[in-house]
Amino acid sequence: MSGLYQFLTGPALWATFVIFLGGLAVRIAFLYGLSKERDRVFYNHMDWNWAIKSIVHWLVPWGSVSMRRQLVFSLVFFLFHVGILAVPLFLAAHNLLWDEAFGVSLWSMPDAWADALTLMVLACALFLLVRRLVRPEVRILTTPWDYTVLVGTALPFLTGFCAYHHWGPYDLMLILHVLTSEILLICIPFTKLGHMVLFFFTRAFIGFEMGARRGARTW
Amino acid sequence: MAASAERQVHDSADTPQVDVKKIRELLDANDGARIRTWLSICARCGLCAESCFFYLAHDKDPKLSPAYKFKNTLGELYKRKGRVDWDFLKRCADIVWGECTTCKRCSLYCPFGIDIATMIAVTRTILYSQGITPEGLARAVVNYRETGNQMGMSSEDFIDTCEWMAEETQDEVKGVTIPIDKKGAKYMYTVNPREPMFYPQDLAQAAQIFTVAGEDWTMPSTGWDCTNLPMFAGDKALAGQVVRNMYEKAVELGVQYILITECGHAFRSALFEGPYLAGYPDGKPPVPIVHSVQLFYEYLRDGRIQIDPAKRLKEPVTYQDPCNVSRNGGLWEEGRKLVQFLAEDFRDMSPNREYNHCCGGGGGFIPMGPEYKPKRMASGRVKAEQIRATGAKVVIAPCHNCFDQLSDLNKEYELGIRVVSLKELICEMMIIPDKFKPDEEEAPEE
Ligand code: HEM
Numbered sequence: 001m002s003g004l005y006q007f008l009t010g011p012a013l014w015a016t017f018v019i020f021l022g023g024l025a026v027r028i029a030f031l032y033g034l035s036k037e038r039d040r041v042f043y044n045h046m047d048w049n050w051a052i053k054s055i056v057h058w059l060v061p062w063g064s065v066s067m068r069r070q071l072v073f074s075l076v077f078f079l080f081h082v083g084i085l086a087v088p089l090f091l092a093a094h095n096l097l098w099d100e101a102f103g104v105s106l107w108s109m110p111d112a113w114a115d116a117l118t119l120m121v122l123a124c125a126l127f128l129l130v131r132r133l134v135r136p137e138v139r140i141l142t143t144p145w146d147y148t149v150l151v152g153t154a155l156p157f158l159t160g161f162c163a164y165h166h167w168g169p170y171d172l173m174l175i176l177h178v179l180t181s182e183i184l185l186i187c188i189p190f191t192k193l194g195h196m197v198l199f200f201f202t203r204a205f206i207g208f209e210m211g212a213r214r215g216a217r218t219w
Numbered sequence: 220m221a222a223s224a225e226r227q228v229h230d231s232a233d234t235p236q237v238d239v240k241k242i243r244e245l246l247d248a249n250d251g252a253r254i255r256t257w258l259s260i261c262a263r264c265g266l267c268a269e270s271c272f273f274y275l276a277h278d279k280d281p282k283l284s285p286a287y288k289f290k291n292t293l294g295e296l297y298k299r300k301g302r303v304d305w306d307f308l309k310r311c312a313d314i315v316w317g318e319c320t321t322c323k324r325c326s327l328y329c330p331f332g333i334d335i336a337t338m339i340a341v342t343r344t345i346l347y348s349q350g351i352t353p354e355g356l357a358r359a360v361v362n363y364r365e366t367g368n369q370m371g372m373s374s375e376d377f378i379d380t381c382e383w384m385a386e387e388t389q390d391e392v393k394g395v396t397i398p399i400d401k402k403g404a405k406y407m408y409t410v411n412p413r414e415p416m417f418y419p420q421d422l423a424q425a426a427q428i429f430t431v432a433g434e435d436w437t438m439p440s441t442g443w444d445c446t447n448l449p450m451f452a453g454d455k456a457l458a459g460q461v462v463r464n465m466y467e468k469a470v471e472l473g474v475q476y477i478l479i480t481e482c483g484h485a486f487r488s489a490l491f492e493g494p495y496l497a498g499y500p501d502g503k504p505p506v507p508i509v510h511s512v513q514l515f516y517e518y519l520r521d522g523r524i525q526i527d528p529a530k531r532l533k534e535p536v537t538y539q540d541p542c543n544v545s546r547n548g549g550l551w552e553e554g555r556k557l558v559q560f561l562a563e564d565f566r567d568m569s570p571n572r573e574y575n576h577c578c579g580g581g582g583g584f585i586p587m588g589p590e591y592k593p594k595r596m597a598s599g600r601v602k603a604e605q606i607r608a609t610g611a612k613v614v615i616a617p618c619h620n621c622f623d624q625l626s627d628l629n630k631e632y633e634l635g636i637r638v639v640s641l642k643e644l645i646c647e648m649m650i651i652p653d654k655f656k657p658d659e660e661e662a663p664e665e
């Protein structure tokens with residue numbers, strides 16, 4: 001068991017980071033090349049002002065008409081993302097590992113916060129799952145893969161939470177936590193989760209297209 | 220569910236062959252970074268659903284949400300790499316022509332700003348390559364090919380109509396002319412062929428306004444049709460040719476601007492999509508494009524046209540934002556300020572400006588013909604309710620498609636409104652300066 005743990009937190013972790021960052025870089029580079037050839041419209045009407053407005057209005061909670069029409073959902077969606085980004089980056093236990101590996105680490109949040117945020121992520125994921133099931137306009141779009149991605153995103157948080165609280169066999173939980181997290185990171189560049197970077201490009205484009213060309217707000 | 224009104228090139232009773240190779244070529248040609256990204260990152264969150272008037276008008280039928288529509292047309296085509304059967308293509312046709320007007324409203328409501336209308340338009344070109352397009356549009360395409368305009372009007376008839384209208388108008392405004400092919404004019408005025416064909420008074424009204432404003436303008440003898448139905452039919456090559464005719468005529472005449480009549484999609488074609496359809500790499504038309512809403516607003520703002528205060532509309536008035544003039548044309552404020560000059564009791568719709576709903580007649584719907592009318596009336600419910608909620612008795616619609624759709628909705632939903640164009644109102648209300656007043660002795664019939 002500990003051999004597996006060593007492997008997962010050693011070579012496998014390195015490989016994960018390489019694939020995660022490299023995959024995103026390759027995907028962006030590929031799309032960049034393609035766009036140079038086929039998406040003149042992206043470059044012809046560039047305007048940073050509109051791009052930034054188009055992005056920022058969708059990053060702040062209720063920053064867009066669309067989000068204001070679905071108040072609860074947008075709040076949940078916002079909290080979900082805050083948790084997803086904050087917990088892995090600012091968890092004390094993670095920072096300890098960073099420190100061991102590189103001698104540098106980020107600011108660490110108190111464990112109680114991390115605990116609360118993790119619960120929040122899980123609650124939000126549950127909400128998003130239920131929403132997918134009960135709202136006809138969402139259910140009809142949802143593919144099995146969408147459920148998989150949603151559950152897959154929640155698993156590292158679930159297993160991490162269990163491990164921290166010593167629910168279930170600790171060693172197994174820890175291994176599952178590392179494993180699911182690595183799988184998730186590896187999947188990001190190749191799935192719809194790639195939106196964590198592509199979001200900025202698609203929003204910039206619609207900002208150019210509707211805002212820079214026509215003066216229309218896209219939020 | 221849709222009226223299956225698509226033209227089939229193959230008349231045989233058996234199902235026509237799908238040209239998979241052609242579909243794949245088109246899929247490949249459109250497989251750029253944008254479409255790739257949109258198709259892969261759509262979160263299937265459903266936020267776009269509520270933005271679409273088809274969805275709202277049909278009691279939130281989830282099959283009418285924008286994401287469902289592109290996922291099950293272009294999305295499927297890419298997924299199956301073009302290996303689809305005829306039934307699938309027919310279902311796509313029902314969706315892309317019968318359930319979307321490419322109004323672009325949904326892209327304002329999607330967290331990723333996915334441009335669904337663009338993907339619907341690409342699907343239309345793919346269907347067109349298989350000989351599928353609504354009959355009304357197919358007929359118009361033939362006319363464009365033969366005569367350069369959607370109604371098949373000859374140049375002689377067009378010029379005759381202009382001369383006839385100039386003459387007719389003398390007893391409203393003295394000295395009205397409709398200059399043809401005048402070199403170096405400031406504006407080259409382009410119209411929708413239904414004006415010379417069925418509503419020649421529209422030409423007369425424009426001529427009166429330009430005369431009173433002292434404008435330096437001309438109409439071209441060719442390239443005068445600014446509409447672009449091949450763009451909606453999915454015939455991209457011809458759509459490019461249609462705008463090129465207009466651009467090249469403007470360059471030939473050496474005019475400063477191309478002026479677009481009160482028509483929405485013509486503006487979209489001339490200023491936004493045309494340069495790409497015609498293959499201008501910088502995405503800019505060779506001659507700047509101005510829409511009538513903009514120019515008329517400037518006339519009133521600058522006092523070149525003066526409105527008789529006694530004639531301003533007293534009853535409640537609302538303004539229909541044509542998708543391709545407001546949201547997709549950027550002129551919602553100009554339209555509103557213009558209406559302030561003409562009406563005392565202006566009541567805006569809700570939502571309005573760039574967020575206004577499509578009337579339900581856009582994207583080629585009106586010319587698609589009577590088979591599509593029941594659908595058009597059903598989905599127009601949203602617009603009818605918007606209008607009714609304002610309590611307006613007059614609706615100003617600076618777009619021919621909106622005009623027709625609102626007139627039909629008026630009957631269907633018994634709205635009791637008068638639908639008018641800006642030209643008509645301005646002509647009713649403008650003060651005719653003395654030098655343009657017709658001589659008293661002349662008989663009015665002349
Ligand atoms: C800066 C980074 C990010 C931005 C701007 C962003 C933005 C978005 C947006 C706009 C949506 C669609 C809205 C929706 O479903 O309502 C979304 C959904 C989602 N995001 Fe992100 N995201 C980011 C990072 C991430 C990361 C790192 C993950 C996971 C590892 C993630 C997981 C998800 C999931 C699972 C959904 C779909 C939720 C559902 O199924 O309903 N996001 N994100």
Ligand code: SF4
Nearest residue numbers: 271319320322323325
């Ligand atoms: S473009 Fe308009 S009609 Fe088409 S799906 Fe979007 S909102 Fe609906």
Ligand code: SF4
Nearest residue numbers: 261262264265267329
């Ligand atoms: S709002 Fe955008 S991301 Fe969400 S389902 Fe619609 S198209 Fe997809």
